[in-house]
Amino acid sequence: MFQQYYQRFLTANPNVQHFACHSHHYWPDVTREAMLEYWDDTAELVDDKWQRILGEKMPQCQSLIADALHIQAPERIVFAPNTHELLYRIYSIFDQTKRSRF
Structure with a gap:
């Protein structure tokens, strides 16, 4: 189903179930x-790359994900x-004074 998107890894690891x-x-x-x-962005922009990343690329990525969802x-x-920070963010939404069930 999704194999077409993973050709480099699949070609490098034929007959492997990963x-x-x-x-x-x-x-x-x-x-x-x-x-x-x-x-290439880093080579071109060096320290100024963050404006492109945070100001252009990240909002563009957020929009694509939001559209898909x-x-x-x-x-x-x-x-x-x-992943650790992601789980920390999720865990932080729970009331720490109460027992949580997962």
């Missing part, structure tokens, strides 16, 4: 192009640097 999660999973091909684009307010889509 079930790892988080950063060890196969990455979609588009992430390679995104990393190269980031590298049918969310009216793209600014409600936020990013975290890792």
Whole structure:
């Protein structure tokens, strides 16, 4: 179903059934192009890259995700640097004075 988006990893690992999660999973091909684009932006802009990333790229990404999820307010889509921070953010919504059930 989604194999077309993972051709680089699938070609490099033929006949492998891979079930790892988080950063060890196969990455979609588009992430390679995104990393190269980031590298080129960094080379061109050096310290000024953050305006492009935070001012252009991030809002564009928020809008794409919000559209896909049918969310009216793209600014409600936020990013975290890792899974641990994401879970910390989720856990922080619970009332710490009460027992939580997961």
